Amino acid sequence: MDWTFRADAPIYTQLYEQLTLSIVAGAYAPGERLPAVRELAVDAGVNPNTVQRALSELERDGLVFSQRTAGRFVTEDAGRIEQERREIARTRAGEFLAAMERLGYDREAALALLEEMKGEET
Amino acid sequence: MDWTFRADAPIYTQLYEQLTLSIVAGAYAPGERLPAVRELAVDAGVNPNTVQRALSELERDGLVFSQRTAGRFVTEDAGRIEQERREIARTRAGEFLAAMERLGYDREAALALLEEMKGEET
DNA sequence: ATTATTGTACTAATCACTTAATACACTAAT
DNA sequence: ATTAGTGTATTAAGTGATTAGTACAATAAT
Numbered sequence: 361m362d363w364t365f366r367a368d369a370p371i372y373t374q375l376y377e378q379l380t381l382s383i384v385a386g387a388y389a390p391g392e393r394l395p396a397v398r399e400l401a402v403d404a405g406v407n408p409n410t411v412q413r414a415l416s417e418l419e420r421d422g423l424v425f426s427q428r429t430a431g432r433f434v435t436e437d438a439g440r441i442e443q444e445r446r447e448i449a450r451t452r453a454g455e456f457l458a459a460m461e462r463l464g465y466d467r468e469a470a471l472a473l474l475e476e477m478k479g480e481e482t
Numbered sequence: 483m484d485w486t487f488r489a490d491a492p493i494y495t496q497l498y499e500q501l502t503l504s505i506v507a508g509a510y511a512p513g514e515r516l517p518a519v520r521e522l523a524v525d526a527g528v529n530p531n532t533v534q535r536a537l538s539e540l541e542r543d544g545l546v547f548s549q550r551t552a553g554r555f556v557t558e559d560a561g562r563i564e565q566e567r568r569e570i571a572r573t574r575a576g577e578f579l580a581a582m583e584r585l586g587y588d589r590e591a592a593l594a595l596l597e598e599m600k601g602e603e604t
Numbered sequence: 605a606t607t608a609t610t611g612t613a614c615t616a617a618t619c620a621c622t623t624a625a626t627a628c629a630c631t632a633a634t
Numbered sequence: 635a636t637t638a639g640t641g642t643a644t645t646a647a648g649t650g651a652t653t654a655g656t657a658c659a660a661t662a663a664t
Binding site: 385 | 506507508571572574576579581584586587595596
């Protein structure tokens with residue numbers, strides 16, 4: 361993992377987002393053990409507590425669970441992971457549509473814009 | 483204007499965004515005079531400097547200009563306003579596609595999701 | 605039993621950013 | 635000339651959250 365952080369948002373937030381994406385996109389398999397808090401911390405060059413905080417949120421989301429002395433693991437519930445993936449996608453889509461609406465683009469127009477951008481780089 | 487602020491972002495940012503939207507969506511016409519800094523400040527219940535800061539950014543974007551003793555005005559360049567509207571829309575669209583891609587949705591799938599959401603509220 | 609490795613809790617300090625207070629500058633109108 | 639209404643600059647203080655330091659707890663392996 362590259363672990364490069366922007367300055368415009370807390371590190372723990374960025375860790376949280378990147379870890380979520382890693383799990384949801386399948387980079388960590390269901391049931392797989394995650395690196396230890398201290399290990400991740402060294403790897404990312406941050407304080408263990410910062411990692412801890414990010415991981416707590418993943419736990420709150422039900423994407424990981426921890427066994428006090430063995431370590432942290434990705435949930436074995438593949439359905440939960442897929443559900444999370446869908447939820448994030450729907451949220452993003454909703455936010456996008458809302459933003460476009462405020463700009464005076466109705467849904468047709470928003471879709472048209474996306475169609476028109478198909479060939480381009482992001 | 484309702485001027486209600488969230489707690490998760492600076493006030494000046496939110497002012498900036500809302501004012502931008504107001505201009506771009508045509509709530510303020512090209513050439514129209516904006517309320518004075520102090521007036522907006524009272525209206526929104528914030529410090530004049532906070533308003534000043536938001537307005538400075540609008541100026542940087544070329545959406546407003548100020549005449550030192552007369553007040554601030556929306557640019558008369560309607561093309562500039564439309565351009566800004568388009569830019570914001572394209573940026574949002576690009577961000578959306580990028581986010582969806584990280585989630586494993588290619589463009590087809592992203593569009594399909596939006597189609598599927600057409601009937602819903604945001 | 606001891607050690608090493610894990611997650612967790614608590615406290616404190618740093619640190620940057622936002623916001624506020626205040627004073628200044630300029631112009632038009634009276 | 636004076637006043638009132640603009641935008642602007644500068645400085646200071648608050649404030650809140652992030653991050654770090656350090657110590658604790660629990661279990662598995664040796």
